[in-house]
Amino acid sequence: MIEQISSYVIPLLVLIVVLYGIFKKVNVYDVFVEGATESFDMVFTMFPCLLGMIFGINLFLKSDILNYVFALLKPAFSQLNIPTEIFPMMLLRPISGSSSLAILNNLFATYGPDSLIGRLGSVIQGSTDTTFYILTLYFGSIGIKKIRYSLWAGLAADVIGIVSAIIIVNCFFG
């Protein structure tokens, strides 16, 4: 049911906005073009920030240093009854949306989406967002250099999200 609802959201949104615009006698096409033109400025300011972040994060990930960290933390995780397979995803979720999605693909392929690991991965991916990406993009686009405590607040939200995902999945499906 929900898949059906979600496939109607975008078309209906477009329909409502355009209909309401015409109803209010807005020159819908002219206004659309005017708005779309703004994207040039945004993309140009975004690109250097995005390039820098992807460059830094990819170099870091390619060094495989996280594998050593995983090995180090493995005993603690098995003690807490958290499947260790999910661990790389937990760590990467705030850093890189595409890597954590790739890991989720892998988990689905190996364990199946209806396994405990598959469900846990789904909830972790679905309940938090890529903090680093959002931070880079949003602050980069307006030239904010001093980000103050925002990274800590963002990461705290991620940690809370991941921990509650583990608890909730264990309660619902465990």
Added chain:
Amino acid sequence: MVNKIWGFLIIIGVVVCLVTGKVDVLNNEILESTKSSLDMIIKIFPVMALWLGIMNIATASGLLSKLSHALSPLLQKLFPEIPKGHESLSLIASNITANMFGLGNAATPFGLKAMKSLQTLNDKKDTASRSMITFLVLNTSGVTIIPTTIISLRMMYGSQNPTEVVFACILATLISTIGGLIIDRILAKRR
């Protein structure tokens, strides 16, 4: 802060690769990251242009201010510094709404415009204001009602019940959003 993290990522990445003898991987990745960032921009660009266009219609027709009016009691509490009726409130409202329906692509341009508008209220242009950070936390905790990507991915891998995780996602996102906002408040008070 960002400077230190970025430096840290690169230094660790390069040094570890060199020590473990992965120079080829390193060279490859340096070139590859330029390509993947361009790919990303090329993917985002047209979608962003489209939604900024659609949103401009919604702004001109007054639909957007209607939406923010509906959400304003909540927004007023979350963003006490923003003057009543300021345009950034309606932009924040549309960003949150788009996120709720899992429209990440539409949410991003709304969010960027909201940030731009918050910047006009900001005294120190190079420093993040409190409202900006609160707005950022709302986005990073990912307020979602319909996690479209997850559902479609689960369908792709032949899940018996692709939507069974939706309620768990909503609950987890709710907890992380509230928790994030509380921590945001605590940190804002401390400094």
